[in-house]
Amino acid sequence: METIHWGILGTGYASQQFAQGLRNLPNAKLLAIGSRKPETAKAFAHQFQVPRTYHSYEDLVNDKDLDIIYIATPNSLHKAHCLLCLEANKAVLCEKPFTLNAHEARKVITLAQQKKLFCMEAMWTRFIPLMKKVRDLLNAGTIGDIKMLTADFGMRVPFNEQDRRFNPQLGGGALLDLGIYPISLAFYFLGLPTTIASQVHLGKTQVDEQSMVLFNYANGALATLSSSFLTDMPNEIIIMGTQGQIRVHTPIYRPTQLSIQMFPALQSSIQEEPNWKSTLKQNALLKKSYRFLTRFIHKPEKIVIPYENNAYQYEAIEAMACLSKGESESQIMPLAETLAILETLDIIRKQWQLTYPTETKNND
Numbered sequence: 001m002e003t004i005h006w007g008i009l010g011t012g013y014a015s016q017q018f019a020q021g022l023r024n025l026p027n028a029k030l031l032a033i034g035s036r037k038p039e040t041a042k043a044f045a046h047q048f049q050v051p052r053t054y055h056s057y058e059d060l061v062n063d064k065d066l067d068i069i070y071i072a073t074p075n076s077l078h079k080a081h082c083l084l085c086l087e088a089n090k091a092v093l094c095e096k097p098f099t100l101n102a103h104e105a106r107k108v109i110t111l112a113q114q115k116k117l118f119c120m121e122a123m124w125t126r127f128i129p130l131m132k133k134v135r136d137l138l139n140a141g142t143i144g145d146i147k148m149l150t151a152d153f154g155m156r157v158p159f160n161e162q163d164r165r166f167n168p169q170l171g172g173g174a175l176l177d178l179g180i181y182p183i184s185l186a187f188y189f190l191g192l193p194t195t196i197a198s199q200v201h202l203g204k205t206q207v208d209e210q211s212m213v214l215f216n217y218a219n220g221a222l223a224t225l226s227s228s229f230l231t232d233m234p235n236e237i238i239i240m241g242t243q244g245q246i247r248v249h250t251p252i253y254r255p256t257q258l259s260i261q262m263f264p265a266l267q268s269s270i271q272e273e274p275n276w277k278s279t280l281k282q283n284a285l286l287k288k289s290y291r292f293l294t295r296f297i298h299k300p301e302k303i304v305i306p307y308e309n310n311a312y313q314y315e316a317i318e319a320m321a322c323l324s325k326g327e328s329e330s331q332i333m334p335l336a337e338t339l340a341i342l343e344t345l346d347i348i349r350k351q352w353q354l355t356y357p358t359e360t361k362n363n364d
Helices: 013-022 038-048 057-061 075-087 102-115 129-139 174-190 276-297 313-324 335-352 357-362
Strands: 004-009 028-034 052-054 068-071 091-095 119-122 146-154 195-202 208-216 222-228 237-241 244-248 257-262 301-304
Touching: 004 013, 004 057, 004 313, 013 028, 013 038, 013 313, 028 038, 028 057, 028 313, 038 052, 052 057, 057 075, 068 075, 068 313, 075 091, 075 102, 091 102, 091 313, 102 119, 102 335, 119 313, 119 335, 129 174, 129 237, 129 244, 129 257, 146 174, 174 208, 174 222, 174 237, 174 335, 195 335, 208 335
Parallel strands: 004 028, 004 068, 028 052, 068 091, 091 119, 146 222
Antiparallel strands: 146 237, 195 208, 208 222, 237 244, 244 257, 257 301
């Protein structure tokens, strides 16, 4: 594969993690960093040995040597920065959530498709090796038909009105910051729900501090999905089928271990009238043997698949593979699904009567 030249727009935590992830990819070259603060751009460039530093995003996107730009700015700026990159004919990998809402996403997707440029939401969890294993197990029917899924992502965050996570101007709230992980995974494993119900607690700054969402599917499956800034949650996924269940162990965003628990075979509810005199001893012995054996027969199987480096590189590998093949989007995180997830988030926030101040300005 030819060398792909990357630029990074923004210097925050996600950008630093992504830059670290690129370091061990032989066909990736982090060529430029862009920031509106010269001192942070300089510090970032020094830390990650980035040869080119730009003090404006406009200068960054106009670097003719860049193939693709990773965007990791606050949620409310994703649409504007995606459009800025695409207008400069640069491919885009944009942090989740792709945009604040579906209306903004449609504008970005339309421009990317018009220009035939690669564009993808950086939902990095989908590209972790263990998640591919889960998908393969489900597709193989390992646990039968999926009937229920539960997933949660919650951690205690100290309240600070200036923190982007509590700031409505920046698209704050647990739903877009944490809840999008379990919701995106529900889409990945079960697809588009038919009905959506939810409950929320809005905090002092009027962003969601914790919530629970229920998806109902046409095949009868259910998914319960939770997120919170107020408490530490298990941060796991449990997928329950007709024959067993798969538990993806914490942390939900970067897992390395799963357990498969198969269920005992169901006994028929229709039984012939037993001859108790001849079968009493036999049944007692079988019952005792069954209890003993099922402890071993149905013991959970553990599968461990470690990730390399810090795991941010997997989404970069996918983006570079698509670029090398001339593909404009990923089949693992397709644009249609990114849009469907944002439409679902819009429905959820409408149930809460929650809008962000910048939405009314940007939805032209």
